[in-house]
Amino acid sequence: MASDKPTPKLVFADKAGNIYDHPELDMLVRRGDQLGLPRPDELTPLPPESELFLLPGRSALGFDPESGEVEEMEELAVAAFVSPGHTVSGVTAYKARPGAPVLPLFAYAAVGFAAGRFYVCAKRVDQDQRQVFSSVKKDRITKGARMLMSRFPKNRLLGHLSNCALNYCCPAARNLALGRFEAPLPTSQACNARCVGCLSLQDESSGFPSTQNRITFRPTPQEVAEVMAVHSEREPRPILSFGQGCEGEPLTEAPLLAEATRLYRAGGGKGTVNVNTNGSRPEVVEELKAAGFDSMRVSMVSARKPLYEAYTRPQGYAFEQVAETVARAKQAGLWVSLNFLYHPGVSDTEDELEALGALIEGSRADFVQLRNLNLDPDVYKGVVTDSGVGYGASMGLAHFMKRLRKRCPWLKFGYFNPYLVDGKMPGSEPAAG
Known part of the structure; x- marks a missing residue:
């Protein structure tokens, strides 16, 4: 049966930033170290x-359907950063030229053009609208953030998060200002890992800056409970979530997290208290x-120890402790997600x-959050190679999930x-078994 999905054409850009679709060459995607055409079910x-x-x-x-060959353009490659809730199933295809700069910390989805619209290789994995702001007027966020600062002028954490909402457009901080969905609770200045793609701390040798500034103070339990x-x-x-992009590892501040939560619960606090952690x-x-x-929620780039440790670069722990944390969290009665x-x-x-x-089978973890790895694909290629794991054949996101x-x-x-x-x-139904 023929697919009703169009065959997107290659999208490219000139040096001035003008974007074009190619009249003849088809869109290509990159999966690991392989190039291929997009699968109809991932467009x-x-x-x-x-x-x-x-x-x-x-x-x-791009792919020339007449010759069956890959063609390199003089013009620049184009990629898409797909809105939250979507997982990228194919990276944009390109050839890096000598001296190409390291790309910033984003995910680079393959994008093509057909029938008057752009298509990407991605799948929507979550219908939640918590990071959609298209219907929210900017002055609502501004008013909400200023209200929090005015109401709690001595709360440094609210001041920090209001600044994140107003000046850095952080989705989590904006939701706090709006009083909706999930509230961020950053607490930790330090981290016990040196992740290659860390959002909040990079040294000059990485070639790319962090996208978020790490918190510069340790809030009190009272300040956290107030938020x-x-x-x-x-x-x-x-x-209510500890562990944000603007901090280090929250479990290094475990007593603070516990005391703030005890204060909140003692005051009748309801809702879901969560920690995002390594x-x-x-x-x-x-x-x-x-x-x-x-x-x-426990983050991992891989469940394979060599690749996990090559990317995360843990300081004073190993993958075995991560697996133990997942198992103990389930045994303690927590809902456990793998990021x-x-x-x-x-x-x-x-x-x-x-x-x-x-x-997952051994720990009975409940949930997998299919987040995109925000990293230059060639930087990650070096990590994969250095780990000794190497690439493999891509089965595709939909088949992987199935x-x-x-x-x-x-x-x-x-x-x-x-x-x-x-x-x-x-x-949700109870877990089987």
């Missing part, structure tokens, strides 16, 4: 609130559960499927931290 019209990037120092590559309380006043289904400190899991935590930093051609291979499936779910039938997929009722997502 999605460019979602609202996505952005197009031209890639400096990188030639656009939690004010957010729950306005949001009837509040999610999972480095399994010994603090029970303390957080006893303080009133509901969920834990799986997805990159096609690495994440959707047989070896990764086996490793991730074994971790097979993982078949092995772990209780498993759910998404992109955002869920709001929980009695320890479960509303409408």
